Amino acid sequence: MVATAAEKKLLIDGQWVETGDWLEVRSPYSGELVARVAKAGAEETQRAVDAAERAMREPLPAHKRAEILVRVAGQLGRRHEEVARTISAEAGKPLKAAKVEAARAMSTFTMAAVEARKLAGEMVPMEASQAGVGKLAFTLRQPIGIVGAISPFNFPLNLVAHKIAPALAAGCPVVLKPASQTPLSALLLAELETEAGLPPGWLNVLVGSAGEIGDVLVEDERVKLISFTGSSGVGWGLRERAPRKRVNLELGNATPVIVEADADLDDVAGRLAANAFSFAGQSCISVQRIYVQRDAYDDLLARLLPKVEALRLGDPADEDTDVGPLIDAGARDRVLEWIEEARAAGAEILSGGTLDGELIRPTVIAGAGPELKVSCEEVFGPVCTVTPYDTLDEAIELANGTRFGLQAGIFTASLQSALAAAQRLEFGGVTINEAPTFRADQMPYGGVKDSGNTREGPAWAVREMTEERLVVLQL
Ligand code: NAP
Numbered sequence: 001m002v003a004t005a006a007e008k009k010l011l012i013d014g015q016w017v018e019t020g021d022w023l024e025v026r027s028p029y030s031g032e033l034v035a036r037v038a039k040a041g042a043e044e045t046q047r048a049v050d051a052a053e054r055a056m057r058e059p060l061p062a063h064k065r066a067e068i069l070v071r072v073a074g075q076l077g078r079r080h081e082e083v084a085r086t087i088s089a090e091a092g093k094p095l096k097a098a099k100v101e102a103a104r105a106m107s108t109f110t111m112a113a114v115e116a117r118k119l120a121g122e123m124v125p126m127e128a129s130q131a132g133v134g135k136l137a138f139t140l141r142q143p144i145g146i147v148g149a150i151s152p153f154n155f156p157l158n159l160v161a162h163k164i165a166p167a168l169a170a171g172c173p174v175v176l177k178p179a180s181q182t183p184l185s186a187l188l189l190a191e192l193e194t195e196a197g198l199p200p201g202w203l204n205v206l207v208g209s210a211g212e213i214g215d216v217l218v219e220d221e222r223v224k225l226i227s228f229t230g231s232s233g234v235g236w237g238l239r240e241r242a243p244r245k246r247v248n249l250e251l252g253n254a255t256p257v258i259v260e261a262d263a264d265l266d267d268v269a270g271r272l273a274a275n276a277f278s279f280a281g282q283s284c285i286s287v288q289r290i291y292v293q294r295d296a297y298d299d300l301l302a303r304l305l306p307k308v309e310a311l312r313l314g315d316p317a318d319e320d321t322d323v324g325p326l327i328d329a330g331a332r333d334r335v336l337e338w339i340e341e342a343r344a345a346g347a348e349i350l351s352g353g354t355l356d357g358e359l360i361r362p363t364v365i366a367g368a369g370p371e372l373k374v375s376c377e378e379v380f381g382p383v384c385t386v387t388p389y390d391t392l393d394e395a396i397e398l399a400n401g402t403r404f405g406l407q408a409g410i411f412t413a414s415l416q417s418a419l420a421a422a423q424r425l426e427f428g429g430v431t432i433n434e435a436p437t438f439r440a441d442q443m444p445y446g447g448v449k450d451s452g453n454t455r456e457g458p459a460w461a462v463r464e465m466t467e468e469r470l471v472v473l474q475l
Pocket of ligand 1 (some may be wrong): 041146151152153154155159177178180181208209211212213214215229230231232234235238250251252283284285378379383406446451452
């Protein structure tokens with residue numbers, strides 16, 4: 001059952017609007033039409049920015065913002081099944097993963113409500129220098145202004161939540177452009193926000209041409225911050241085009257994991273099998289490159305491969321499915337090409353590497369050289385590599401051998417090795433004895449190098465979405 005209406009309108013200035021032009025959302029699994037969504041262009045985007053500007057003229061007090069956020073969290077709980085099925089239908093995400101995403105969005109809104117209630121500046125210790133004696137100073141946290149939010153297809157609910165919930169907590173109106181392939185979860189969230197009492201203009205949702213909508217967000221000076229999650233090329237391009245705005249980027253990764261010989265290999269194998277192939281690897285922190293200390297290499301493979309082979313492929317709407325489709329045929333063909341490139345270069349396909357119907361079987365590749373795409377670029381598909389190493393220094397060097405730096409992980413019983421890796425892995429986050437695919441919404445989450453320039457998680461995003469204003473008082 002697909003829990004979406006056949007036709008969806010856009011939200012601009014509190015009104016649900018049609019444009020006369022429609023965009024089709026199709027199931028990545030069956031190709032069936034899931035819904036048609038009104039398609040926006042530059043004109044609708046301009047109207048949305050106008051509405052956001054009007055909304056800002058009547059600021060909402062923090063306690064009202066927090067109340068709305070709490071109500072949305074409650075509604076996400078009550079409509080959990082519908083929300084999860086919407087994610088699954090439009091993204092082709094297996095229902096069990098979609099349910100995790102839907103539950104996490106509740107936590108994102110709950111945490112953002114907390115941030116709205118405690119948003120405050122800080123005292124400045126003026127007596128710290130002679131110049132400040134006789135003066136009192138403090139900072140106020142002011143909303144930065146209109147936020148232009150652009151989100152990707154792979155977490156169509158939760159990555160939208162990570163933009164609109166902290167923006168409301170910070171007191172900023174939003175003009176949101178969700179991914180064209182997966183706009184329905186965002187529109188459902190917008191419906192929940194309006195039902196929760198959000199006044200017109202505070203959230204506007206536009207679906208349509210990325211270029212046209214993006215151009216307005218880049219060029220209109222009233223949009224003070226662009227919050228972008230997606231691929232590196234698009235993200236850094238936006239930042240170059242908007243040098244006077246804050247442009248916050250959450251981008252891709254080629255996620256490495258180091259497995260030391262002293263790790264609990266059964267536990268490691270279970271976590272890696274689950275986190276390399278969940279949502280067919282279409283997570284920015286999907287486990288992709290596994291480096292195993294040589295003494296444990298054969299042992300780990302003996303535990304990992306049966307777990308990978310036991311994963312169930314199939315219809316994402318089925319509760320038992322572990323691995324479903326990639327978002328579209330283009331993505332599938334690209335991943336197959338990268339597997340072929342590795343095979344042609346002499347790598348060994350230990351599992352998968354072929355299609356089951358239209359679905360790529362979970363694929364484990366051994367002996368892939370560091371120059372191959374599967375070893376250094378973001379696969380964004382159901383593929384991981386396994387590579388033996390001799391010393392921790394070598395493993396850290398291999399893990400760092402990518403332009404990306406979002407999250408990395410190490411499994412070891414040695415505190416010393418764990419902390420050495422945490423200090424030397426060039427990533428925004430390092431997990432120890434947990435897959436680097438782990439994310440909870442209270443964490444600061446974001447990357448270094450090509451993976452981005454910001455941290456999300458309401459407590460961090462709220463700081464990015466506010467400016468500090470200094471107030472100095474002569475006593
Ligand atoms: P994408 O192709 O970059 O698209 C992301 C968003 O940008 C979509 O809404 C897209 O619109 C829009 N867009 C595309 N071109 C644009 C332009 N010129 N101006 C303005 N907006 C534009 O990425 P994706 O394929 O959806 O997502 C996969 C990528 O996201 C992967 O690299 C993944 O690692 C990354 N990601 C990162 C994180 C993180 O938190 N770091 C989380 C999830 C995903 P259309 O859909 O209309 O093209």
